[in-house]
Amino acid sequence: MKYMNILKKHSAKIGVAVSTVAASGMAHAVDVSEALGxxxxxxxxxxxxxxxxLIGLAAIGFGLRAIIGAMR
Incomplete structure (x- = not known):
């Protein structure tokens, strides 16, 4: 019975604390999804x-090989 009276007395403060924690958690979830995106x-x-x-490097390599092959 003693705990019920304490709970009734402080229920508003507990509710505010729980809602604040939940709201901050949701705000961080939005930040995380934006960061992932x-x-x-x-x-x-x-x-x-x-x-x-890589495609450019391959093209340069093949081009140089063709030029060197034509010079021989």
Whole structure:
């Protein structure tokens, strides 16, 4: 009975604390999803840059080989 009286007395404070913690958790969840979205788009752009670089390097290599082969 003693605990019920204490709970009734402090129920407003407990409710505010619980709602504050829940709201801050939701705010962090939005930040995390935005950060993940930014990381995915950054990774995709880096991947495309690497692919273009490798294709360019291969083209230069084949071109130089063709030039050296024609000089012989």
């Amino acid at each position: 930014n990381a995915v788009s950054s990774g995709q752009s880096n991947y495309s840059i690497v692919v273009v670089g």
